[in-house]
Amino acid sequence: MTSDTTPRVSAGEKVGYALGDIATNFFFQSMILYQTRFYTDTVGLSAVAVGTMFLVLRLGDAILDPVIGALSDRTQSRWGKFRPWILGTAVPFGVIFWLVYVTPDFGPAGKLVYAYITYSLVMILYSANNTPYSALMGVMTPDASERSSIASYRFVGALVGQFFIQALPLPLVAKLGGGDSARGWAVTMAIFGALIIVLNLITFATTRERVQPPPGQKPSLREDVRNVFTSRPWVVMFALTLLVFTMLVVRGSSLNYFFVYYLDQPTIMAFLERLGLGAAAGPPSGWNAVLDSLGLLVRPDAGNAAAVGVSLFFVLGTLVQIAGIVASKPLADRFGKKAVFIAGASVTVVATALVFFAGPTQVGLVFWLNILWSVGWGPTIPLLWVMIADVADHSEWLTGRRATGFMFAGILFALKAGLSMGGALSAWIVNAYGYVPNVTQSETALLGIRLGASVYPAVMLGLGIVCLVIYPIGKTLNLRIQDELAARRRQALDAAAASAS
DSSP states (O other), rough: OOOOOOOOOOOHHHHHHHHHHHHHHHHHHHHHHHHIIIIIIIIOHHOOOHHHHHHHHHHHHHHHHHEEEEHHHHHHOTSSHHHHHHHHHHHHHHHHHHHHTOOOHHHHHHHHHHHHHHHHHHHHHHHHHHHHHHHHHGGSSSSSHHHHHHHHHHHHHHHHHHHHHSSSSSHHHHHHHHOOHHHHHHHHHHHHHHHHHHHHHHHHHHHOOOOOTTTTTOOOOOHHHHHHTOOHHHHHHHHHHHHHHHHHHHHHHHHHHHHISSSSHHHHHHHHHHOOOOSSSSSSHHHHHHHTTOOOBOOOOOOTTTHHHHHHHHHHHHHHHEEEEHHHHHHHHHHHHHHHHHHHHHHHHHHHHHHHOOOOTOHHHHHHHHHHHHHGGGGGGGHHHHHHHHHHHHHHHHHHHOOHHHHHHHHHHHHHHHHHHHHHHHHHHHHHHOOOOOOOOOOOHHHHHHHHTTHHHHHHHHHHHHHHHTTTOOOHHHHHHHHHHHHHHHHHHHHHHHHHH
């Protein structure tokens, strides 16, 4: 491994690292957007059973993250601490991801048992893969600005993955399933599972670890735990992460129901036709043939209007978010990460809440609010993870000990808990308001769907902003920590060189 006195990371290595988050988002975004409705409408599980499964398995799995973090911090190999985990989990992660979307003919009880087994396995593999992957960014370079650059690459990659997983699954399920949604999900997710394997292997092969713990630091889980839980910045980031990912799951899951049951389907179809996404009479040709092969043209009967509409909705948002991610680093360098996050999240809260007031035929308004949502959210996406790396620096600065993997694992625990709470809440909300799958919904059920897509997630993110106000690492302190840690590392290297001579 190279010395941490060489902080620059090549563009090729940054791209290689970003490919890992493309793979992660195939899993992560499908979990946010599709799993609740897949389990209720395709598998046939009750919303209560699905919500309970999400709560139990995601919370239980979240406990694994600190264990993985502690183990990865103590991993010693010629490939480093974190990269071996990416290599070892690549194949099983992709395979189990696919099996989650296979619907065996086991009967109601058997299907629920199968869902519990496959979902618990994929969450365990996600922990074993993503905890070291996230920590890897903290040891590729000690330079805070360079980390922001790596994070920008990473989250452009994340949004590329998000783009494909938002644009293609629903239309492909309809196309490849031929009317059988269970078959469509299995075939579609087999493709994405194979890509998860390939992309993780490329990430392993192209990245390097450069930042080492302070010389003489001895492994001590007790010290790591004490340093984490007494770190005020870490506690703030834990609460923020919990609220952010709860918000994302509730909003994403609810929007699926929102497009299918609340928005007027002929209006969606007319909107899409104006954008050139309507299927003309006769066989499609040219670009329309490509769109048709992906299931992205609306059929004349409007049967797939909601699927194409929600795909376009998320895709347009993703494109705007990519621009926001590119702008994130220069904005953070100028104003500081904390200030940029608060400003962006505030815009997001307003755009989220306003969706509640859109009528069933105001499809264009819903799309414009999504663009506003993405303008606010885009710059914040990389900042969450860069700020967690800053927290690891802050802890080392105060205590003289570094536990990057354990720090990230604790935050990933919050992420998993947020996914757990969001998944459970998204299912319980629709159930509490009287949702019944695959039928016309009552006014009360539609109210629950609207609240889940707007007001409830807006409140959650608003609480996150309140937490962030007390986050202590502003721009000035961040630069001071970076300079002082760099000086300590130079002194340690000089001392080691002197003792060796």
